[in-house]
Each structure stands twice: as C-alpha cells, then as structure tokens.
Amino acid sequence: MKQELEKRLVKGPDGVEFEVEPLRDYYCEARPSVHAPAYGKIIEDLFNWARAESLWILGFGTGCGAIEMRPLMTPRFDAYRYGVQWRPTPRQSNLFIISGYLSVKTLKRVIRSYEQMQNPKYVVGLGSCTINGGMYWDSYNTIKRLDDYLPVDLYIAGCMPRPEALLAGFLELKKLIRAGKGEGANKYAQNFDWYKANQKKVIHDWDMPDYNW
C-alpha cells in the first residue's frame, strides 16, 4: 500500500485536524449499474445518431500506436471533420483508444481512466498487440487479450495500422453506435465481477478501490 493511500490525520488551513482515508473518502463505493434504453426506439435512434457524431477520444497513448493518432490531429488526415476529437481528461471523453501493447503497469492506469469516463463510453483496441499479444505474445509484462479486462467495441488490426485504418475504424464504430451496439459500459457493469477478477489476476499490487468513480 502506498503511503498516500493510507489512513492519516490531516491538518486543514483553518487549523482543524481531521482524518482522511483516501480509499473510502476520495472514491464512490457504488458499483456501476446498467443503464437500459429509457425511451422508445425512435428517440433512442436519435440519441445513438447524436452519440455517434460526438466521439471524444481520451488522449492517453498506452503504447507505440499513439504515434499514429498524431497525424490524425493534423490537416493531412484531419479526424475532426468526422466529429472526432481528443480530450485531455477521462471525464471529458467517451472513446478510449488502447493504442498498441498494454503493459500490466499501464493496464492499472487504463482501468482507472476507463472507469472515470462517462457513459456511454467505447473502447477501441488498436494494433495486433491488443488482439492477441502481437509481437509481445510471450512477454512477461504485456497482456495478450484486451477484451479480458475491458469491454472492447472494435479492433483495428495492424502493426501499426495507418491513420487511414483508424479513420475507417472510426466510421465502423459510428455504424455500431448508430445500430445501438455500442453497449460496452453496460457490458462492463453486467460482467463487473468477471472483469474485476481478470484484472486482479494480473495486477498483483491492487492499491485502488474496486470502482474508481
């Protein structure tokens, strides 16, 4: 357990001492819940269309694939014309691109970031490493299947996929969302115990709450 996560006494600026237990005080203890479609099909279709046109990506490059996202932000490939943009924090984004190999250490940060994103949220696995381990298939420190740990909506194969492949992937993801198949967050909530068990199987020093809300 890290020192900053331990229970301690803190003296406030007004001189009053109070007890802080970070794992309980800084996080919500509620489990994620399933959000079923609330309206009729016509309204939900409209919602899904709107969701598909607002893909805000979390700017978190987990591996070498992050380098392929940079040209997309520039005029040459210009992903912004498709309603895709990058945001600096998890709270502002709804699409998580796992860009390439994912080490166990990064997986921990990825889980924290994913859980902080707002519903509905989507995960795209980029490159062969997220599919079956890719060239790191026998590595001691990188995971082999991303869908064991997070609900993946779409994979973009390649090592590395070119920016054009990512653009095609975005369009494919839009089709999935418009068809009402972008249900990753609900899948995660439904199989929460299974995902947590898988995550804890590889992350041995689990020093965060089960749900990082």
Added chain:
Amino acid sequence: MRQLLDRLSHLFPILDAHEQRDDLSFITVSPGHVRALLHHLREHEGCNHLVLLTAVDWLEDGQFQLTYLLHDRPRARDIGLRCFIDRGHATMESIHDMWPAAATYQRELKEMFGIDFPGSPRLNEPFILEGWVEIPPYRRDFDTKAFSERTFNHRPGRITHDPALHMKQKLYPDEA
C-alpha cells in the same frame, strides 16, 4: 590506450585486459578492486563520466557479469570495467556516492536481476515493474513464455507462417 592499460596493470591486479578499439578497452578485475579502480580512473585518468552500469547473466557459470562503462571526454575514449560476482549470493558494493546516477542503475539491476547493492538509495522501490511476485525477469532461469502463458489468456487462432519453412515446403516438398 595501451599506456593506460600498462599503468593500470602495475597498480591493480588485473585479471584480463582487452583492447577492442583504439578508443575502447575492457578490463576485468575481481569485485573487491572495482571501487578502487573506478576511483583511480575517475580521479587520475580523467574518466569522470559513468556511461552505464549493466549486468549479464552467465547462468551456466553461476555468475553475473557487471560492466561499468566510463567515458573520458577530453581524450574521447571509453573504458569498460568488468567483474564477475556469484549468482547465488549476488551482492556488490554500491557506487552511488561516486556517481549519484549509479543509484538508478543499481535500482534497475536489483529489480531485473536481483543483484543487491547495500546502502544504495531507494533500492527496494519498484523501478519499472509493479507488484512483481516471480523471480527477477532478466534472470535467464525465468521462463518468460511459460509465465506469459500461465498469466495471460491466449486467443486461439494464432498460427505462425515461418517464411523459411514455407519456401522449403513449396520448393522442396519431399525434403520438408
């Protein structure tokens, strides 16, 4: 470079000296003399830059080889200092007081090879790995493939197309 090696051989019991290039030599000494020789090279021979400190696992010999690479900037030459330590009791003197940067190398060696450097700052803090429970992963008796198969789930359907084997089967079907 040769003159330097001659001078050093008069001062220290050098087990092996190897002049790889005009500007690069490797010297092997016993672990007990490493600190004194490093100090001598730094103070009297101008090799005041520690380029790297790294290890090699000689599993069959039961030894770790430590290499200290020093650089002499004015004369543009490098000197590598090698020593062998026992693999079962892997402990080496720390040199963090001579070069503070060495503490980081020693932390890495502790994590990846399990070589102990008593007194080195923050030695036991995780450097790259977090929550590692197995033997240090750079030790050659650590089977990374078996570990990965045990820990991470495998996705079926992965097949290998070895180009050499494929061409052999295509061109010489009766031999393959």
